[in-house]
Amino acid sequence: MAFCNQCGTKLEDGAAFCPVCGAPQAAAPVQPGQGQPKQGFDVRAIIDNTADFTSSMDPADIQANKGMAIVSYIWLLSLVAYFAVPQSKFVKFHANQGLVLAVIGTIASIFGAVLPWFLGFIFWIAGLACIALMVIGILNANNGKAKELPYIGKIRILKQ
Numbered sequence: 001m002a003f004c005n006q007c008g009t010k011l012e013d014g015a016a017f018c019p020v021c022g023a024p025q026a027a028a029p030v031q032p033g034q035g036q037p038k039q040g041f042d043v044r045a046i047i048d049n050t051a052d053f054t055s056s057m058d059p060a061d062i063q064a065n066k067g068m069a070i071v072s073y074i075w076l077l078s079l080v081a082y083f084a085v086p087q088s089k090f091v092k093f094h095a096n097q098g099l100v101l102a103v104i105g106t107i108a109s110i111f112g113a114v115l116p117w118f119l120g121f122i123f124w125i126a127g128l129a130c131i132a133l134m135v136i137g138i139l140n141a142n143n144g145k146a147k148e149l150p151y152i153g154k155i156r157i158l159k160q
Contacts, residue, residue, distance in 0.1 A: 007021040070142055072097075092158060
């Protein structure tokens with residue numbers, strides 16, 4: 001059984017971040033017979049190693065507002081979700097992430113359209129990354145999780 005080295009919260013085995021304070025946790029040493037960690041680019045590790053705030057939210061709120069949390073990832077509907085359910089921490093969390101994605105995706109689309117093809121291609125790739133992050137956010141909301149998205153999850157636009 002592990003505890004957060006920052007706030008002392010009980011952690012699930014192998015947790016990379018504390019679900020309460022978000023502090024990164026030291027990785028457990030590899031035991032003989034467990035094998036060696038994979039080398040190279042591990043997408044699952046990038047997705048899993050983000051702060052999870054689910055335990056700080058009301059389970060009834062999560063269950064009642066999953067639909068609005070999912071809707072918040074559809075471009076500016078994040079603002080509709082934010083203002084439609086102002087008492088829901090779960091929806092506010094996902095609405096913030098949806099709005100960050102909308103802003104980044106819009107900027108990527110504009111630059112991708114107006115720049116020469118070789119520069120625009122970079123922004124086109126950024127737009128595809130936004131779509132991938134949107135899918136991750138929708139899956140998290142559907143599964144009742146309040147996990148930050150990789151790379152952009154710490155950005156706060158909306159008050160939570």
